Amino acid sequence: MTDRRVLEVLAPGPMTTVQDLGRPGLAHLGVGRSGAADREALRLANRLLANPEGAAGLEVTMGGLVVRSHCHLLVALTGAPSPASLTTAEGRTRGVGHSAVECLPPGSVLRLGHPPYGLRTYLAVRGGLAVAEVLGSRSTDTMAGLGPPRPTTGTLLPVGPPPAAFPLIDLAPVPRPPSGETILEVLPGPRHDWFSPEALDSLCSAPYEVTTQSDRIGMRLRGPHLARANPGELPTEGMVPGALQVPPSGQPTLFLADHPVTGGYPVIAVVRTSHVDRAAQARPGDHIRFRIGR
Amino acid sequence: MRVRRFGDGALLVELGGVEEVVALYDTLAAAPPQGVTDLVPAARTLLVRFDGVRPETVEAAVLAVRPRTGRRAVSGEVTIPVVYDGADLAEVSGLTGLTTREVIAAHTGTPWIVAFCGFSPGFGYLTGGDPRLDVPRRPESRVRVPPGSVALAAGFSAVYPRESPGGWRLLGHTTLQIWDLTASPPALLRPGTRVHFTEAGP
Numbered sequence: 001m002t003d004r005r006v007l008e009v010l011a012p013g014p015m016t017t018v019q020d021l022g023r024p025g026l027a028h029l030g031v032g033r034s035g036a037a038d039r040e041a042l043r044l045a046n047r048l049l050a051n052p053e054g055a056a057g058l059e060v061t062m063g064g065l066v067v068r069s070h071c072h073l074l075v076a077l078t079g080a081p082s083p084a085s086l087t088t089a090e091g092r093t094r095g096v097g098h099s100a101v102e103c104l105p106p107g108s109v110l111r112l113g114h115p116p117y118g119l120r121t122y123l124a125v126r127g128g129l130a131v132a133e134v135l136g137s138r139s140t141d142t143m144a145g146l147g148p149p150r151p152t153t154g155t156l157l158p159v160g161p162p163p164a165a166f167p168l169i170d171l172a173p174v175p176r177p178p179s180g181e182t183i184l185e186v187l188p189g190p191r192h193d194w195f196s197p198e199a200l201d202s203l204c205s206a207p208y209e210v211t212t213q214s215d216r217i218g219m220r221l222r223g224p225h226l227a228r229a230n231p232g233e234l235p236t237e238g239m240v241p242g243a244l245q246v247p248p249s250g251q252p253t254l255f256l257a258d259h260p261v262t263g264g265y266p267v268i269a270v271v272r273t274s275h276v277d278r279a280a281q282a283r284p285g286d287h288i289r290f291r292i293g294r
Numbered sequence: 295m296r297v298r299r300f301g302d303g304a305l306l307v308e309l310g311g312v313e314e315v316v317a318l319y320d321t322l323a324a325a326p327p328q329g330v331t332d333l334v335p336a337a338r339t340l341l342v343r344f345d346g347v348r349p350e351t352v353e354a355a356v357l358a359v360r361p362r363t364g365r366r367a368v369s370g371e372v373t374i375p376v377v378y379d380g381a382d383l384a385e386v387s388g389l390t391g392l393t394t395r396e397v398i399a400a401h402t403g404t405p406w407i408v409a410f411c412g413f414s415p416g417f418g419y420l421t422g423g424d425p426r427l428d429v430p431r432r433p434e435s436r437v438r439v440p441p442g443s444v445a446l447a448a449g450f451s452a453v454y455p456r457e458s459p460g461g462w463r464l465l466g467h468t469t470l471q472i473w474d475l476t477a478s479p480p481a482l483l484r485p486g487t488r489v490h491f492t493e494a495g496p
Contacts, residue, residue: 027341
């Protein structure tokens with residue numbers, strides 16, 4: 001085993017991408033921000049390791065990731081609590097903490113299981129993943145097709161030099177991601193007046209189920225029908241993460257990190273920025289209840 | 295100008311049309327109010343995204359802006375040579391009542407301007423061309439439109455930067471690179487860019 005600062009992917013799991021905090025400031029060129037779907041979880045993992053908050057890590061959807069370290073690496077797992085284990089080069093296996101600083105010795109293998117709740121786990125490495133930047137970011141934008149390719153079996157992920165600062169704490173007490181029902185605060189959207197006067201109440205009247213048609217672009221939800229008052233065609237306009245866009249079906253789509261820069265369906269409500277991370281941890285079959293904020 | 299809240303991190307400014315949108319975009323892009331991270335011009339709106347500031351603060355800053363009016367702001371000029379061999383050229387001729395030659399003359403005869411980008415990185419919506427070229431989208435979207443395809447739909451013209459699905463009417467193609475990740479900025483067509491199409495011969 002070499003001592004290069006490299007993380008080798010032995011299995012990527014169902015969906016793993018490299019993510020940082022994305023590429024702001026390019027929306028006018030048709031390039032969205034992208035970045036970690038649960039930004040706060042990636043930030044926390046980086047803070048634990050004394051990395052800059054925006055260092056690139058792995059976003060692991062529904063666990064399944066197996067990686068081997070080629071050197072001593074400090075890592076932290078945050079977000080959805082995938083059960084994790086570490087097998088050393090000598091063959092000893094032990095559990096790995098969540099939201100905690102852990103050391104991977106050279107040749108050791110880290111395995112992430114299926115999280116019991118939550119959807120996206122973040123694996124940050126001290127020094128950050130040093131894959132090539134595209135337009136100033138190491139995030140993969142799954143809709144625009146920008147950024148590093150998805151890691152597959154055998155991918156060698158270079159790790160950057162460790163920062164000068166040292167980790168100050170080795171464990172962060174964080175509330176668990178919601179299981180079953182997630183409560184999200186929304187603000188009335190720019191086109192709420194395109195809907196019937198009761199539609200905002202309908203949105204908050206009963207939970208929506210997260211359907212399997214959900215990814216980093218957005219989540220299709222199934223629940224109370226949102227009736228339009230204005231049947232007209234909306235000229236294309238800019239979109240944000242957290243926007244609840246309503247196509248003619250009357251069932252909303254909640255936009256996430258890789259949402260299109262512009263959209264053509266009216267937005268009835270927008271999830272509060274600080275709650276979008278929470279939305280990104282809801283998984284198919286979970287329920288979301290919206291509450292009007294002020 | 296009417297400002298609508300778009301959640302707690304963005305405002306949607308409604309304007310009278312594309313010219314006003316581009317004028318406000320140019321003015322704000324030149325001197326963005328504090329906290330503003332992204333500006334997304336569109337057909338009749340400008341989305342203003344911000345971070346770490348209150349919506350009222352950004353709203354006040356936007357309302358205080360006096361966008362240049364009158365002559366349309368132009369940032370950059372691009373000439374795009376087009377081979378007019380598109381699969382929908384004959385159909386566009388039928389829809390507009392113009393001969394194929396007249397369609398080409400109309401497309402090359404009037405300068406266009408990039409109103410906004412969207413759909414995919416570097417896909418510019420061009421407005422201001424010959425009004426006779428206002429044709430609807432195709433009833434069915436094509437699964438694969440080759441990069442460099444020059445197309446029309448709903449009063450706009452566009453050049454597909456990359457291979458993608460698409461429902462616009464294809465007039466022809468250009469070999470000019472519209473999206474180049476090694477260039478800075480990577481998009482050849484940016485809001486406010488004036489575009490002249492020329493016929494490149496067969």
